[in-house]
Amino acid sequence: MPSSPTVRVSLIFLAIALVGLLFADIAVTSSNPWRDLGNFLFGIATPNFFSTEGLKTALLRTVAFAFVGVALGSVAGFLMALAYRSLPVRIFCAFIRAIHELFWALIFLQFFGFHPLTGVLAIAIPYAGIFAKVYSEILEEANPESGRVLPPGTGNISAFLYARIPDCWAKMRTYTAYRLECGLRSSAILGFVGLPTLGFYLEASFSQGLYSDAGAMLILFYVLIATMPLWVRPKLLPVYVLGAPFFLGEGLPIVWGNVQRFFTEDIVPAPLRNGEGLTGLTPWLSDLMINEAMPGIWNTLVLTQIALVATGILSLLAFPLISNHFGGPVRRTAGHVVLVIVRSTPEYILAYILLQLWGPSMLPAVVALALHNGGIIGHLIGRQTNAIKLRPDAAKGFNRYSWELVPRVYRSFLAFLFYRWEIIMRETAILGILGIYTLGFYVDSAIQNIRFDRAMVLILITALLNIGIDTLGRYIRRKLALQTMPTC
CATH class of the missing domain: 1.10.3720.10 (MetI-like)
Structure with missing residues (x-):
């Protein structure tokens, strides 16, 4: 089984994500999502390459x-x-x-x-x-x-x-x-x-x-x-x-x-540009932080943590699709095709598609981030299991998965997951352009309203938030003695 520190950290992040679900806007708001999904799948099956x-x-x-x-x-x-x-x-x-x-x-x-x-x-x-x-x-x-x-x-x-x-x-x-x-x-x-x-x-x-x-x-x-x-x-x-x-x-x-x-x-703050000096800068910055930055930071963090845990769960479910320890070559080939598709589709495009089908909420963003990043990590972990040699009398089926393979790759799995934590944060912020209330939403709104000074402050906050998550991820990997730069 994975060591107790890694299990403890995993449970902490799982608990944070579950609490985040209480505050997240997870809903399907489209009037007929199944019909829209069916039309989209039909379009995939009948592509028009000459239009x-x-x-x-x-x-x-x-x-x-x-x-x-x-x-x-x-x-x-x-x-x-x-x-x-x-x-x-x-x-x-x-x-x-x-x-x-x-x-x-x-x-x-x-x-x-x-x-x-x-x-x-x-x-x-x-x-x-x-x-x-x-x-x-x-x-x-x-x-x-x-x-x-x-x-x-x-x-x-x-x-x-x-x-x-x-x-x-x-x-x-x-x-x-x-x-x-x-x-x-x-x-x-x-x-x-x-x-x-x-x-x-x-x-x-x-x-x-x-x-x-x-x-x-x-x-x-x-x-x-x-x-x-x-x-x-x-x-x-x-x-x-x-x-x-x-x-x-x-x-x-x-x-x-x-x-x-x-x-x-x-990009010069409006109070300074209008000659109001530092006396006008404080209320301007306070208004920006209270009405835009803080809601954007909160939604970005909530969505990131939910997507991170969803990515981890999906990765653990996905790696058997290409592992030599499960099924035959036909099933593994199909698994490779599925993982290539989900990891090749940019999160932004996938989130955009799901937003058109399900309506605006955090759900399309969570699914898009989890599918893309889960496909990447699942592919890497699946390849890693192919190098593991099992005893001839090793357990089969679910016992092989839960007792033989997951404990051996769990530390590598966490290394990959925490390495992509900052990447998920970057994508979460930018998905706001699609209408989800993360930092990207407020950046895009400021630019649309030709308020570039506010947009630049929000972009700077986004960068500092990403740097903070990257630093925290490095610290956790170091404390757990995981690889700083995981490779496979």
């Missing part, structure tokens, strides 16, 4: 934004990883990665407009912070023995290039490929704020009730993700990266005066 003229362009731009954004983010992240031991660098990286890509896109839209630079930077900036963190950890774990065989007098730069980089290259390449898949998901959802990627056409199809068109877009997106090993080849990467900028589109010219005004006027 939207701009679908091909949307797919190309989804790929182009991902490649350019990830390429810039990886280069910047690698450079920052070299100085990651510096506290200012770590704080800067933590801050930029704590702000979701959609929040960055909403910021850049205010002064760049629908220019390709908006989408590229919205992906590149947070990804740079993520790359810096992961690359630095990979470099720190490099085997020092390779550097000791170099000739005496070898310089630090030469030792780094010829000893440390080759030792870390495989892990860095694998992680960058995974981040490219994440970049495709991020690029797709940028369409929900108006950029010409797949999400733009998906939202348009749903709003018009064209479920067959929406089904075709989702199927093409799944195919795009599933076939990445076939078309993302190392020899072709330079071609993709160099060619991608030509498929971003042009957009309207950037008015640099708008950029200057945004930073010098728009």
